[in-house]
Amino acid sequence: xxxxxxxxxxxxxxxxITLLVATYSTWGERxxxxxxxxxxxxxxxxxxxxxxxxxxxxxxxxxxxxxxxxSNKWLFVLGPCISMLTALMTGVVIPWGGELTxxxxxxxxxxxxxxxxxxxxxxxxxxxxxxxxxxxxxSNNKYSLLGAIRASSQMISxxxxxxxxxxxxxxxxxxxxxKEIVQQQDAGFANIVYQPLGFIIFLxxxxxxxxxxxxxxxxxETELIGGYHTEYxxxxxxxxxxxxxxxxxxxxxxxxxxxxGGYNFPFQHEIGLEGNILTFVQTxxxxxKVSFFVxxxxxxxxxxxxxxxxxxxxxxxxxxxPLALVNIFVTGLIMYFTGNL
Amino acid sequence: xxxxxxxxxxTESEKVYNIINLGPTHPATHGIFQNILKMDGEIxxxxxxxxxxxxxxxxxxxxxxxxxxxxxxxxxxxxxxSPINNMGWHMTVEKLIxxxxxxxxxxxRVIIMELSRxxxxxxxxxxxxxxxxxxxxxLYFFQMREKIYEIxxxxxxxxLTTNIGxxxxxxxxxxxxxxxxxxxxxxxxxxxxxxxxxxxxxxxIFMDRTIDCGPISAERALAYxxxxxxxxxxxxxxxxxVAMPYSSYEDFEFNIPVGQNGDTYDRFMVRIQEMWESLxxxxxxxxxxxxxxxxxxxxxxxxxxxxDVYSKMExxxxxxxxxxxxxxxxxxxxxxxxxxxxxxxxFYLVSDGGRxxxxxxxxxxxxxxxxxxxxxxxxxxxxxxxxxxSSLNVIAGELDA
Numbered sequence: 015x016x017x018x019x020x021x022x023x024x025x026x027x028x029x030x031i032t033l034l035v036a037t038y039s040t041w042g043e044r045x046x047x048x049x050x051x052x053x054x055x056x057x058x059x060x061x062x063x064x065x066x067x068x069x070x071x072x073x074x075x076x077x078x079x080x081x082x083x084x085s086n087k088w089l090f091v092l093g094p095c096i097s098m099l100t101a102l103m104t105g106v107v108i109p110w111g112g113e114l115t116x117x118x119x120x121x122x123x124x125x126x127x128x129x130x131x132x133x134x135x136x137x138x139x140x141x142x143x144x145x146x147x148x149x150x151x152x153s154n155n156k157y158s159l160l161g162a163i164r165a166s167s168q169m170i171s172x173x174x175x176x177x178x179x180x181x182x183x184x185x186x187x188x189x190x191x192x193k194e195i196v197q198q199q200d201a202g203f204a205n206i207v208y209q210p211l212g213f214i215i216f217l218x219x220x221x222x223x224x225x226x227x228x229x230x231x232x233x234x235e236t237e238l239i240g241g242y243h244t245e246y247x248x249x250x251x252x253x254x255x256x257x258x259x260x261x262x263x264x265x266x267x268x269x270x271x272x273x274x275g276g277y278n279f280p281f282q283h284e285i286g287l288e289g290n291i292l293t294f295v296q297t298x299x300x301x302x303k304v305s306f307f308v309x310x311x312x313x314x315x316x317x318x319x320x321x322x323x324x325x326x327x328x329x330x331x332x333x334x335x336p337l338a339l340v341n342i343f344v345t346g347l348i349m350y351f352t353g354n355l
Numbered sequence: 356x357x358x359x360x361x362x363x364x365x366t367e368s369e370k371v372y373n374i375i376n377l378g379p380t381h382p383a384t385h386g387i388f389q390n391i392l393k394m395d396g397e398i399x400x401x402x403x404x405x406x407x408x409x410x411x412x413x414x415x416x417x418x419x420x421x422x423x424x425x426x427x428x429x430x431x432x433x434x435x436x437s438p439i440n441n442m443g444w445h446m447t448v449e450k451l452i453x454x455x456x457x458x459x460x461x462x463x464r465v466i467i468m469e470l471s472r473x474x475x476x477x478x479x480x481x482x483x484x485x486x487x488x489x490x491x492x493x494l495y496f497f498q499m500r501e502k503i504y505e506i507x508x509x510x511x512x513x514x515l516t517t518n519i520g521x522x523x524x525x526x527x528x529x530x531x532x533x534x535x536x537x538x539x540x541x542x543x544x545x546x547x548x549x550x551x552x553x554x555x556x557x558x559x560i561f562m563d564r565t566i567d568c569g570p571i572s573a574e575r576a577l578a579y580x581x582x583x584x585x586x587x588x589x590x591x592x593x594x595x596x597v598a599m600p601y602s603s604y605e606d607f608e609f610n611i612p613v614g615q616n617g618d619t620y621d622r623f624m625v626r627i628q629e630m631w632e633s634l635x636x637x638x639x640x641x642x643x644x645x646x647x648x649x650x651x652x653x654x655x656x657x658x659x660x661x662x663d664v665y666s667k668m669e670x671x672x673x674x675x676x677x678x679x680x681x682x683x684x685x686x687x688x689x690x691x692x693x694x695x696x697x698x699x700x701x702f703y704l705v706s707d708g709g710r711x712x713x714x715x716x717x718x719x720x721x722x723x724x725x726x727x728x729x730x731x732x733x734x735x736x737x738x739x740x741x742x743x744x745s746s747l748n749v750i751a752g753e754l755d756a
Contacts (some may be wrong), residue, residue: 016720047490047491051490051491051495053494054493068388134649156375160397160737163396237741239382316490316491317489318489318560319484319487319488319489319560319561320488320560321563321564322488322736322738322739323562324736326565332480
């Protein structure tokens, strides 16, 4: 078969799964929230409310499209597009499993293995803020603007700490390719063993980057009504909300790949599985780990209050940034003295 | 403050402030009131609150209504704890006509009032949590309010706007089911309250958000006329239930929790502790509940039994007069206040005889709190302003009457 065709199929599958998971995260989150709050949650559409996301999607498409007359129409539409685009683009470099052999040809379960995968990831994530900024600004609404300002300053501040946490990881692994990082963890321990502090910093920053509680200030409804998406309706609003769920899913995948061994699982070579079956089991384990972190995102959201704007900035600049620097320094020292350069 | 801000503007002519309308329909205002905020980024430079969005002219309407028909108006003041409003009104009229309510009815009233105080504080404390972003505490603990409303439903048939009790006592005795539901509530509530406290009270983020958020000193609070939990949070132990006991509150042992800083955290904690105290009052009232009639013998105001109406002349006449609102009320001028969920809820009643009051004024604590609101939020952040509003527990119905 044409390798390009196979690649195209993998791309299609990855996007489909990403969208499906994001769709069902909305259902999952509502169920988890309901469980935490002693409620039932969605249970009308289909068994256990399983068709609720579909109903929501239909609703989003059918709703009236409102573009405020005082807004900049092009930018107003561009905002959610950028959000959605960047959210989907981040999934490209994630390795979903080992190698798959079809008709004598082997393929990686990864859309593309960039040798600068981490840099690519960061570049795309940084673009994500433009969607929110442009959307919030183009709405020509003061609350939207406040939300957009909060979002952009928050994301820019936390990107620095996040980047520095990754620098320490890159120091220990010596590579920028996600595939190699994951493969290294197959040979040795998971990176969480070497980078516990880095992991915590990265996790906190991931919450901030995805605008999830306790860092959901840009859209906190009790203060800013809807924040940057106050003026949005129908599927444009849907895109903003949906992008958040995709980001959550992708962040979980990145966390798992960076710190928890990606698709690897303990004793995978000892139990006698080989070839495609091993790959499928690996992918299963990968999803298990990812689901845990997605659940963790929900769990935190429905437990903690949210920060105030200045407290958020203090945490980002005065706590996480110095900690990340210390982490790099300590990692460097340890590597120097153990001769593990 | 306004002048200062203006002079700032003239000296630094480039400085342009942003005007934001917080309300009238904003999710954080929990009702309809507007604040015109002058913002420097996220910092509030000046605030101008407006009132009157749901003004329904209750005081004027009351001048045309017989006394028993004013009770439903009081329901709609602070609708989070309408039974307290109802009871306050009944007691005011009883004071005017010089009617002594039997002990049993007084104890029943205490139980109902403390239940509604708990309901009111459940709303306020959970809403503070909700406005900091902790939705779970709100939705989880809110179930307890539902339990309280079920008890009200059993006692009087209504839930939110209760119209509970009558001038001279209660309209009926508590039913078996009501006692049973009360027992269940008293067993379940402490668990839920402790759980809620564990979740929120010592949460680092919650404490960071609420401590030093919208503080007011005891002097300023007194100068504005603060009462209730908001004054007690500032450190003044003024509670009408103790200062001017009514409805046999002197029979019960309870503490008055006070705060120190008058900030949002103290207001939150005072309310949490008051719920424990209310629970203990209810427990004492249930234990000490005396036997006897549940209403006073005031045939001019208290509706007779239906059987008597059909068989006795006096009963028929009084029934007709009460229903048609033709009871002649003695002349007089009284003030009576009760400790509402939010503070001193006062009724100033002037009667010049006849069927309706000459003048009725409600002393509404929320109206007073709202006057201090700009002072409490200026130079703070927008997020603080929202928390301050929810911790003052300004209820639009009571604010605008």
